[in-house]
Each structure stands twice: as structure tokens, then as C-alpha cells.
Amino acid sequence: MSETKPMSVAGQRILDAAGDLFYSRGITAVGVDLIAEHSGVTKRTLYNQFGSKDQLVVAYLEEREQRWQLLVRETIAAAESPIEAVLAPLEAQRIWNQNNPRGCAFINALAELPDPTHPAHVVATKQKQWLIDLFLELATAAGCSAPDTLATQLLVLHEGALVTQQLSLDTLAVSIELARGLVRAAVPAQS
Amino acid sequence: MSETKPMSVAGQRILDAAGDLFYSRGITAVGVDLIAEHSGVTKRTLYNQFGSKDQLVVAYLEEREQRWQLLVRETIAAAESPIEAVLAPLEAQRIWNQNNPRGCAFINALAELPDPTHPAHVVATKQKQWLIDLFLELATAAGCSAPDTLATQLLVLHEGALVTQQLSLDTLAVSIELARGLVRAAVPAQS
DNA sequence: ACGCTCCTTTACCGATCGGTGTACTGTAGG
DNA sequence: CCTACAGTACACCGATCGGTAAAGGAGCGT
Known part of the structure; x- marks a missing residue:
């Protein structure tokens, strides 16, 4: 049920190649x-597989979206405290950025x-929007007093x-450290 | 001496149109x-005026660069204290963004x-790089104890x-407020 | 009157763009 | 064995890409 289309082997190869090329050289340029x-x-x-270039571009972005969100969810699950969980999207960048040196594919798109x-x-x-909502949700779950402000701050740091x-x-590293300070300050002292 | 080429009226018109189109629709797409x-x-x-599209793109970016740096320098000059001066690039965005809703032309490029x-x-x-150096210079001038860290933080906030x-x-607004707090904390108390 | 620079007009170039038509082949399932 | 389907090979489409050729008109300082 999670997959609307099983995606043939050729389709997968196309999507892989498109992913590399679109990300490294730009969508319009490829x-x-x-x-x-x-x-x-x-x-x-x-x-035959994708119908048009536009639809292939959409598939490319959605594939990255899935991978990224999966990584973030895993990072959240591995967090030792609600405070650390708020920082998960930032922490996830540590791993993600190693294979994605060209910035955010969505911003670039x-x-x-x-x-x-x-x-x-x-x-x-x-x-x-998903990321904004996630930050808000995590900030609220951590018991932050002003979750909106914190979420916006973290979003800025994340994108920056x-x-x-x-x-x-x-x-x-600087962003994460700064973010950690913000989260600690925004969440009423615990333990 | 500041201008290497006086730029003919037709050249100016071309540059204006290119500026609008490149920024609003994307460089490759135009x-x-x-x-x-x-x-x-x-x-x-x-x-005849620009030689090639690439050179026109360069001229487009350099024109924006000049306008932006001028605005920043004016904002710095108008700052009431060294601490406010550090925030000048952020403050300048307040004016700049009104006519530039499509994000940073350089990042997009x-x-x-x-x-x-x-x-x-x-x-x-x-x-x-100019912006990085500027933040560092302003942070140092304000008497910040760890100018490197502050400059990096401000850069992240600015780009974010x-x-x-x-x-x-x-x-x-959130970024500026956060940045102000950082600057105040990083600069030894005065007055 | 001169040439010079700036700019215009129109037509053109090869290359590449996204996308299609058609006929053929391999292969798995009934 | 036969059909259905996924994929291949290859030629082709109009449109647009960045860039150029050639010729001439308008203004201007000498």
C-alpha cells in the first residue's frame, strides 16, 4: 500500500541517474x-515510465523527500531526550550532507x-512545510514555552x-551548538 | 575611475531587463x-554590448552585488553603535527583501x-566571501571576544x-532578534 | 564631407531541447 | 503455443537554444 507503483528495474535505474544528474548539475541544465x-x-x-520530464523531476524530488524524512525519523527515534529530539533534523544533516554537498535539492529546485x-x-x-510542522511539533512535545518562536529559529538555522x-x-557544528543552547533555554529546566 | 565602461543607454536597458528576468524566472530558463x-x-x-550570455549573467550579478553592498554600507554608517553595526547586513534585508522576494540571487545562481x-x-x-569577511570585521570592531564564532553564527542566520x-x-524578524541577543552576549558589557 | 561608433533590421547557423511514431525483440504467464 | 508486456533501436518532429553575417541608418566630432 505504501507504493503506488512497484517501479520496474529500468525505472529505478532512470530515477537513480536522474537523481545524480539533477542534483549535481541542476534540473534545467540536464x-x-x-x-x-x-x-x-x-x-x-x-x-514510457515517467510520461514527461516534469513528472520525472517530481519523482526525483519525492524520492529524496522520502529518504530525508526517513533519516530524520530515525534520528528522532534515536534521540535520548525530547530536547535532543528537537535537534534531530540538524543532527541528521551531519550524515546527509556527506553525500549531498550541493545544498538543499528543494531550495535549488x-x-x-x-x-x-x-x-x-x-x-x-x-x-x-513538513519541516516547519515537524519543528513545531517537536518543540511542543519538549514542553517549550514558546514553540512557534523556537521552531522558526531552528528552521532558520537549519536552512542557513x-x-x-x-x-x-x-x-x-556552529549551528547545532547554537540551536542546542536555544532549545535548552526555551524548555523549562528538567531533571 | 569606478566605472570601467560608461555603459550605453541600450546597455543599461538590457541590463535592467536581464536583471528582472534572471531574478524572477531563473538564469537558465531565460x-x-x-x-x-x-x-x-x-x-x-x-x-555587441556584452559579448555572450555568460558575460551578461556576470554583469547582472555584479550589478546586484554593487547595489547590495552599497545598501549594507549605508546601513552600517547609520548604525548608532558598533553592536548595531554588526547587525547591519541583517537589517539591510528588511529593505532589500521588499523588492526581492525570490531569495538570494547569488544562492540561486x-x-x-x-x-x-x-x-x-x-x-x-x-x-x-565578502559577507563572511564583513561579519568578521564588524564583530572584531565591536570588541567581540570570539569574532569567528559570532561571524559564522550571523552568516547562518543571514542566509537562513x-x-x-x-x-x-x-x-x-526572528533572526534579527536572535542575532541581537548573540551580539550582546558576545561583546563585553559596555556603558 | 569624413569616418567612427552605436544601433537596427533580417536572415541565418548548427546544436540541442522535450517529445513521438513505429517496428522489432526478449521473456514470462496462461 | 500464444498473447501481453517491457524494453530496444532509430528515425523524426517543431521549437528554441546561444550566437553570427551582412548591410545600412542616425548622430557626432574632426
Whole structure:
């Protein structure tokens, strides 16, 4: 039930190649011919599987969305306290960024596809909304007195760390430390 | 002496149109024909003035760079104290973002042009380096004890506020308030 | 009157873009 | 054995991409 389509082996290969290329070179800059070539598949097969480039872009973003959210949920589950759980999305970046040095795929997609009606644009904003809601939920669960403010602060730090990652500065460690201080200050003392 | 080329009226029109289109629709998505049409100028004139699309992109980014840095310097000059001066780049966003709702043009350019050897990529990273250096300089001038850490924190907040601006949340106000707290805490008490 | 610079007009270039038509092949299931 | 399906091979489409050729008009300082 979780999968609407089992996705054929060729489809998976296409999605893998598209993922690499879109992320590393940009969505607009990568043509369908190149994706077909890199996945060792005919352009015809690509269109039989995905229908159009736009739909392939959507599939690309949704695949990343699933992987990222899974990682975050695992990090939350592994957190030792509600306070640490609030920091989970930031902590998850530690692992994620190792294989994703080109910043946030969703932010990049928004930069390339400004049209709000574009399906890929919708997916990207949906993903960010998910993160906002998650921060709010985690802050509330941790017993934070002003969860809205904290959630916004953490969102800014999260996105800031993500986007400055490309600038060869270790901003993530600084962001996490700062975030930890904010969470501790916002949650009434415990233990 | 400040201008290497006086820039003809047609050149200015082209640059204006290119600025609007590149920023609002994305660099890769906008073709030279469209720019020529929007600026009421022939494609030939465009190429006589700028030589190539890449060079026009560079000119576009450099023009924004100049306008932004000017605004920041004015905000610094208007600051009432060294502590407020450190916050100037954040404060400048208040004005800047009103006419620039699509996030940071340089970050967007980096997203669209991943090739580090691309001249536009170089301009964009140079701009970010300028901001890093500026934060460091301002933090030091304010007498901050650990200017490196503060500068990195402020950079993260700055970029975070910039990139989350598109998400219809007032993240800038939250970021500035948080940044002010950080600066006050980092600078030994005065007066 | 001169040439020079700026700009225009129109037409054109090869390459690539996203996307399709068609006919063929391998293979698994009934 | 036969059908159905997934995938291949390859040619093709109109549109658009960045960029150029050639010729000429308008203004201007000499």
C-alpha cells in the first residue's frame, strides 16, 4: 500500500541517474537524452515510465523527500531526550550532507523553477512545510514555552546551515551548538 | 575611475531587463531572445554590448552585488553603535527583501550554475566571501571576544533568513532578534 | 564631407531541447 | 503455443537554444 507503483528495474535505474544528474548539475541544465544515456536506457523507455520530464523531476524530488524524512525519523527515534529530539533534523544533516554537498535539492529546485504552479515547485514547498510542522511539533512535545518562536529559529538555522555548507565553512557544528543552547533555554529546566 | 565602461543607454536597458528576468524566472530558463525583446533592443546590440550570455549573467550579478553592498554600507554608517553595526547586513534585508522576494540571487545562481569554473559561479562565491569577511570585521570592531564564532553564527542566520523568506513566514524578524541577543552576549558589557 | 561608433533590421547557423511514431525483440504467464 | 508486456533501436518532429553575417541608418566630432 505504501507504493503506488512497484517501479520496474529500468525505472529505478532512470530515477537513480536522474537523481545524480539533477542534483549535481541542476534540473534545467540536464536534458532527458543525457539521463537516458547515463541510465543505459532508451529515451522511449524513459517516457514510457515517467510520461514527461516534469513528472520525472517530481519523482526525483519525492524520492529524496522520502529518504530525508526517513533519516530524520530515525534520528528522532534515536534521540535520548525530547530536547535532543528537537535537534534531530540538524543532527541528521551531519550524515546527509556527506553525500549531498550541493545544498538543499528543494531550495535549488525552487531557485530553478520559480513558477508556483509547477508540480515540482509544489513538492518542494510541501517538503519545507513538513519541516516547519515537524519543528513545531517537536518543540511542543519538549514542553517549550514558546514553540512557534523556537521552531522558526531552528528552521532558520537549519536552512542557513544547509545553504552555507557550500561555502567551505563548518557552519553546521556552529549551528547545532547554537540551536542546542536555544532549545535548552526555551524548555523549562528538567531533571 | 569606478566605472570601467560608461555603459550605453541600450546597455543599461538590457541590463535592467536581464536583471528582472534572471531574478524572477531563473538564469537558465531565460533566453537571450527574451531579454532582447523585453529591453526593446536587438539581439545584435545585446551581443555587441556584452559579448555572450555568460558575460551578461556576470554583469547582472555584479550589478546586484554593487547595489547590495552599497545598501549594507549605508546601513552600517547609520548604525548608532558598533553592536548595531554588526547587525547591519541583517537589517539591510528588511529593505532589500521588499523588492526581492525570490531569495538570494547569488544562492540561486549557485544552484543553477554548479560548475565552479563558470565565471558567474565565481562572482557569486566572491559575494558570499565578502559577507563572511564583513561579519568578521564588524564583530572584531565591536570588541567581540570570539569574532569567528559570532561571524559564522550571523552568516547562518543571514542566509537562513534569506532562503526561508520565500516560505511566507516572517523569519527575518526572528533572526534579527536572535542575532541581537548573540551580539550582546558576545561583546563585553559596555556603558 | 569624413569616418567612427552605436544601433537596427533580417536572415541565418548548427546544436540541442522535450517529445513521438513505429517496428522489432526478449521473456514470462496462461 | 500464444498473447501481453517491457524494453530496444532509430528515425523524426517543431521549437528554441546561444550566437553570427551582412548591410545600412542616425548622430557626432574632426
